[in-house]
Amino acid sequence: MLFQTPEFIAFLIITLVLYYKLPAARSCLLALADLLFYLAAGLNGLLLLAAVSAVSYYLSIKLGSRHARVFLTLALLLNIANLLFFKYIVFFLNNIVKIPGLEFLEIPGALLNIIQPLGISFYTFQLIAYLVDIYRKKCEPARSLLHFWLFVSFFANVVAGPIMRGNELIPQLESLASIRFSGASLRLGLAYFTLGLCKKILLADYLTVYVDQFFVQGSSLATIQAWIAAYLFTFQIYYDFSAYSEMAMGIACLFGINLKLNFATPYLSSNPSEFWRRWHITLSNWIRDYLYIPLGGSRRGELRRYLNLFAAMSISGLWHGAAWTFVVWGMYHGVLLILHNIYKKIRLVQRMAINAGSILNAISILITFHLVCIGWVFFRAPNLNTALHMVYHMLNPLNMTIDRASMKYLAIIAMLFSLHIVEFYLRQNYDYLSALWRKYFPAPLRALAYALILLLLITFSTYQPNSFIYFKF
Amino acid sequence: MAKGFIKATSTIVIVCFMMYMLVLQLALPYWANLNFAYQYRIKYDFIVNETVNLDVILEQIAAQIKREKLQDYLIVLGDSVAYSGPGPSSQSLAYYMEDIARQRGWPDLRVYNLAMPAMQTGDIYTMLLKLERHGISSDHLIFNLIYAGFAERNPDPSIVFWLQNDLKELDPDTYQAVLPQLESNNYKKSERLQLKVHNYIVSHLNIYRYRYLLRKDLEKRYYQACNIPLPDDSLGDAGIWTEKPGLNKMLQQQEYAKGFSAKSFDMSEKNPQILFLNKIIARQKNKQTIIFLAGINDVLLREKVRQPGYMQNLKLIDHYLAGKNVSYVNLQGRIDDSRFSDHVHLTAKGYQELSKILLDRYVNSRGLDYMDNRNNGLAENI
Numbered sequence: 132m133l134f135q136t137p138e139f140i141a142f143l144i145i146t147l148v149l150y151y152k153l154p155a156a157r158s159c160l161l162a163l164a165d166l167l168f169y170l171a172a173g174l175n176g177l178l179l180l181a182a183v184s185a186v187s188y189y190l191s192i193k194l195g196s197r198h199a200r201v202f203l204t205l206a207l208l209l210n211i212a213n214l215l216f217f218k219y220i221v222f223f224l225n226n227i228v229k230i231p232g233l234e235f236l237e238i239p240g241a242l243l244n245i246i247q248p249l250g251i252s253f254y255t256f257q258l259i260a261y262l263v264d265i266y267r268k269k270c271e272p273a274r275s276l277l278h279f280w281l282f283v284s285f286f287a288n289v290v291a292g293p294i295m296r297g298n299e300l301i302p303q304l305e306s307l308a309s310i311r312f313s314g315a316s317l318r319l320g321l322a323y324f325t326l327g328l329c330k331k332i333l334l335a336d337y338l339t340v341y342v343d344q345f346f347v348q349g350s351s352l353a354t355i356q357a358w359i360a361a362y363l364f365t366f367q368i369y370y371d372f373s374a375y376s377e378m379a380m381g382i383a384c385l386f387g388i389n390l391k392l393n394f395a396t397p398y399l400s401s402n403p404s405e406f407w408r409r410w411h412i413t414l415s416n417w418i419r420d421y422l423y424i425p426l427g428g429s430r431r432g433e434l435r436r437y438l439n440l441f442a443a444m445s446i447s448g449l450w451h452g453a454a455w456t457f458v459v460w461g462m463y464h465g466v467l468l469i470l471h472n473i474y475k476k477i478r479l480v481q482r483m484a485i486n487a488g489s490i491l492n493a494i495s496i497l498i499t500f501h502l503v504c505i506g507w508v509f510f511r512a513p514n515l516n517t518a519l520h521m522v523y524h525m526l527n528p529l530n531m532t533i534d535r536a537s538m539k540y541l542a543i544i545a546m547l548f549s550l551h552i553v554e555f556y557l558r559q560n561y562d563y564l565s566a567l568w569r570k571y572f573p574a575p576l577r578a579l580a581y582a583l584i585l586l587l588l589i590t591f592s593t594y595q596p597n598s599f600i601y602f603k604f
Numbered sequence: 605m606a607k608g609f610i611k612a613t614s615t616i617v618i619v620c621f622m623m624y625m626l627v628l629q630l631a632l633p634y635w636a637n638l639n640f641a642y643q644y645r646i647k648y649d650f651i652v653n654e655t656v657n658l659d660v661i662l663e664q665i666a667a668q669i670k671r672e673k674l675q676d677y678l679i680v681l682g683d684s685v686a687y688s689g690p691g692p693s694s695q696s697l698a699y700y701m702e703d704i705a706r707q708r709g710w711p712d713l714r715v716y717n718l719a720m721p722a723m724q725t726g727d728i729y730t731m732l733l734k735l736e737r738h739g740i741s742s743d744h745l746i747f748n749l750i751y752a753g754f755a756e757r758n759p760d761p762s763i764v765f766w767l768q769n770d771l772k773e774l775d776p777d778t779y780q781a782v783l784p785q786l787e788s789n790n791y792k793k794s795e796r797l798q799l800k801v802h803n804y805i806v807s808h809l810n811i812y813r814y815r816y817l818l819r820k821d822l823e824k825r826y827y828q829a830c831n832i833p834l835p836d837d838s839l840g841d842a843g844i845w846t847e848k849p850g851l852n853k854m855l856q857q858q859e860y861a862k863g864f865s866a867k868s869f870d871m872s873e874k875n876p877q878i879l880f881l882n883k884i885i886a887r888q889k890n891k892q893t894i895i896f897l898a899g900i901n902d903v904l905l906r907e908k909v910r911q912p913g914y915m916q917n918l919k920l921i922d923h924y925l926a927g928k929n930v931s932y933v934n935l936q937g938r939i940d941d942s943r944f945s946d947h948v949h950l951t952a953k954g955y956q957e958l959s960k961i962l963l964d965r966y967v968n969s970r971g972l973d974y975m976d977n978r979n980n981g982l983a984e985n986i
Contacts, residue, residue: 132798137801137805137806137809171798318614574616574617575620577617578616578618578619578620581617586811589815590819590822591819594654
């Protein structure tokens with residue numbers, strides 16, 4: 132059930148009304164809502180999620196025992212095996228049968244028909260974080276299976292995050308009965324939800340059409356077209372995924388629950404490290420805490436640090452999808468992070484005091500933005516050859532000719548970047564602007580504006596609602 | 605105190621918002637401009653994704669009929685031939701029929717072309733039920749059939765292509781009778797709850813029902829403000845068939861080839877085509893009904909249409925319809941191949957000629973006396 136569909140809105144309203152009408156039954160009600168929401172995607176996926184959750188819960192209880200390490204290993208193996216099987220088995224087998232001498236192997240038809248359960252990458256990472264945190268005693272186990280189920284399957288974030296930690300979400304879920312209806316939460320929740328809807332319906336869905344048109348002919352694109360394709364996808368994926376994340380935050384807010392912010396206008400980052408602190412923040416933090424640091428982080432020398440960075444980002448790439456294009460995308464970002472770290476080190480060694488003035492900062496932002504755009508080509512291209520063709524042409528500016536049609540696209544891209552800056556300003560000044568809005572615009576006028584926004588969103592929504600890009604992962 | 609104030613204004617916002625939504629719900633049908641969804645024929649993209657939108661058009665047509673106190677209007681149903689594909693709406697049946705009538709001194713003829721590409725006989729029957737529900741008369745009806753419609757369905761095409769759920773609601777017995785055929789074409793008898801809720805909302809909330817019209821209105825204003833010509837509503841290339849080199853190859857494909865099958869037709873009610881035709885004809889008793897069988901381009905498909913089996917099947921159709929209380933026109937061989945845009949669809953000139961044929965038949969089958977009385981003898985000129 133996609134957040135922008137009328138059936139989801141109906142589902143949300145009914146759940147909210149019951150939630151605030153029956154405070155004592157909130158846990159059960161929300162658990163049922165989560166179940167129905169996930170069931171809409173198919174019974175098999177729900178059964179799998181329920182089974183993995185139940186087993187993980189019982190193993191997590193055992194993490195306080197003498198054999199904690201064994202139980203942790205078992206629980207991690209279960210979750211990783213679940214993810215590997217449903218998401219990567221065909222990818223692995225496809226690569227195995229390409230190995231010389233193994234071409235005779237055939238992939239069983241049943242495996243080819245495996246349907247990847249919705250949100251498996253996200254709930255697996257959330258479960259792993261929970262199990263490790265309990266083992267490390269950073270988090271208290273959930274009080275009951277019911278609360279644990281709420282933690283794993285909360286319909287706002289089960290499909291595509293934000294990836295929450297046990298100590299962030301479980302205490303909130305265990306005290307649902309004490310949450311009181313708050314006008315501020317309602318306003319903030321609706322603001323986030325509407326912002327997400329606007330991004331998805333008015334921007335991402337319309338960009339999809341153009342991005343698909345460009346990438347379908349990716350292997351024959353010239354320099355300027357390849358750049359346009361990359362720029363457009365850069366904004367499509369941002370407006371699509373941040374839309375989902377903001378809608379998730381908004382929905383949670385309506386229930387009085389706080390989810391973590393996943394995006395902080397990432398294209399205004401001035402270096403690759405900052406980009407990852409502002410793009411898909413909960414995943415970046417997860418990679419740092421459960422992959423990069425356990426691999427040794429920066430504790431074992433420079434070379435090992437770079438290797439760890441590279442490995443962590445490559446795995447992050449593979450997490451996104453079972454294809455080499457995603458792995459290369461992850462490796463590319465690993466290289467960018469390493470280069471940025473080396474650059475920082477050189478500056479430190481040579482004691483270069485470069486003043487990060489506004490012009491230099493703007494140049495840094497532009498460079499980082501373009502480096503990120505190049506990375507997105509690998510993420511979106513149908514195969515590596517197409518991606519390499521596009522990147523090759525993008526890096527050949529001598530061949531660039533800008534025609535009238537390209538100018539039109541470049542103007543659209545400039546507008547999209549401006550919207551990103553506007554978003555940054557709105558985020559920075561939300562409280563101030565919100566107070567102004569309520570102070571200077573009387574209630575009937577505000578209501579009229581909300582009604583017009585709703586009308587605009589419905590009018591421009593597509594008949595067949597487009598799924599979110601990250602639902603595939 | 606501040607808290608109380610915020611709470612009070614929040615309540616005002618919610619109440620005002622609900623009022624505005626109520627106003628939209630009530631006002632949108634009166635604001636809507638039918639031309640954005642229907643202009644000489646239904647806009648294809650209005651229906652293709654959500655067939656529930658058909659009710660919006662019927663509702664608006666019913667309102668127009670009532671508003672303009674129309675007594676005599678003609679309903680056209682059928683598939684892409686009656687729809688007049690692949691050309692634009694300004695070269696379609698309703699446009700030409702009204703235009704020719706106007707030229708011949710009959711300015712108030714109104715033709716509502718409610719055909720849709722791929723519309724099957726089951727859809728035509730269901731449309732008649734829907735028309736009745738909306739209070740639109742089918743007293744004067746023209747619809748088309750194609751030869752392929754009588755051929756054995758194995759299992760496609762579905763005998764009800766667009767309006768399965770409407771048939772389920774409006775005539776459950778007939779629906780049950782053809783359900784196996786529908787199911788063999790991937791129709792799901794029981795919709796998922798999610799889809800049911802979706803369909804319920806989009807068919808009851810006017811902001812959803814009229815969103816296409818709103819969007820088209822805004823688009824038109826945008827085009828006008830920017831001096832951009834409005835996009836053409838053709839479904840494809842309406843040029844002459846001889847200029848389409850890939851056509852022959854396309855017609856070799858199984859989905860087209862079986863449409864010229866020489867295998868003898870089953871003309872009993874075991875054939876769902878006959879089942880629905882009988883039902884349509886029974887419903888149209890004492891009404892004026894013209895059925896035309898679309899002709900096949902007999903230069904392009906000479907070998908196919910000259911097969912003895914094919915010719916025998918045509919005779920079976922002729923015989924079947926000749927015995928019914930309808931006016932029947934078999935167009936096979938009546939329109940020159942230079943007026944075809946492919947094997948069955950026509951060019952602008954072809955649809956113009958078809959319009960003349962149908963208009964002549966319409967006037968003749970209504971009887972000159974009636975026309976003399978209504979239009980002071982103008983019909984004699986038609």
